[in-house]
Amino acid sequence: MTALLQTTGLNKRFGGLHVTNDVDLALQEGEIHCLIGPNGAGKSTLFRLILGVYAPSGGHILYAGQDITALRPFQRIRMGISVKFQVPGIFQALSTRQNLEIALQHHIERHRLDAETDRLLEFLDLRNSASQPAGNLSHGQKQWLEIGMAVALKPRLLLLDEPTAGMSPQETHATGELLKALNADGVTVLAVEHDMEFVRQVAHTVTVLHLGRIFAQGSIDTIVADERVAEIYLGESHD
Numbered sequence: 001m002t003a004l005l006q007t008t009g010l011n012k013r014f015g016g017l018h019v020t021n022d023v024d025l026a027l028q029e030g031e032i033h034c035l036i037g038p039n040g041a042g043k044s045t046l047f048r049l050i051l052g053v054y055a056p057s058g059g060h061i062l063y064a065g066q067d068i069t070a071l072r073p074f075q076r077i078r079m080g081i082s083v084k085f086q087v088p089g090i091f092q093a094l095s096t097r098q099n100l101e102i103a104l105q106h107h108i109e110r111h112r113l114d115a116e117t118d119r120l121l122e123f124l125d126l127r128n129s130a131s132q133p134a135g136n137l138s139h140g141q142k143q144w145l146e147i148g149m150a151v152a153l154k155p156r157l158l159l160l161d162e163p164t165a166g167m168s169p170q171e172t173h174a175t176g177e178l179l180k181a182l183n184a185d186g187v188t189v190l191a192v193e194h195d196m197e198f199v200r201q202v203a204h205t206v207t208v209l210h211l212g213r214i215f216a217q218g219s220i221d222t223i224v225a226d227e228r229v230a231e232i233y234l235g236e237s238h239d
Helices: 043-051 073-078 096-104 110-123 139-151 169-184 196-202 220-225 227-233
Strands: 005-014 017-027 032-036 058-063 081-084 157-161 188-192 205-210 213-218
Touching: 005 043, 017 043, 017 213, 032 043, 032 169, 032 196, 043 157, 043 188, 073 081, 081 139, 096 110, 096 139, 110 139, 139 157, 139 169, 169 188, 169 196, 196 220, 205 220, 205 227, 213 220, 213 227, 220 227
Parallel strands: 032 188, 032 205, 081 157, 157 188
Antiparallel strands: 005 017, 005 058, 205 213
């Protein structure tokens, strides 16, 4: 099976610091793949390499069989990759509905805009907050709104950087159910995450990074049972 996203021999150096070290990662279409690891493991750097924010020092990135190593972020987004960063990038003074309309407006016919906005508001459980300024939403609701703005692009691959950071346990669980619903609708997900309960809830495959290398990979049960992973992860949180 050809991977939807694949990195081969991916390296990133910042001066003398080797942050990403020969990473070979394969993400199959239709899966939710979580990337975890202790502080300084290189998770965020790998995420930014995949998105195109950083140019690699070596290696290749393939998406849907095409080499995208040299492409800029907006070119990757046009190919069906969408992203949500840890800190919400919403328009706080505009209403929740207006935020979604802005995300949708160049990707849908005008006569379908209202109906699609309503659908997303319902899906995100934000219908009752549609007319509120987005800046008045709770932290969790802001995260859901930005996820909605990311999926408004109808991505084939959704990249999430710590989507549950700062959320309550209830919000975290709701986010997991939202991602599973997106995945059931055909969206492949790669999430950088540190909340292991969330990872257990959603992940088909888990990759552990340590010192810039892939340290372990498998199901969540395999990863949790790996004493080596427990040793490197003990007491750590996130990049």
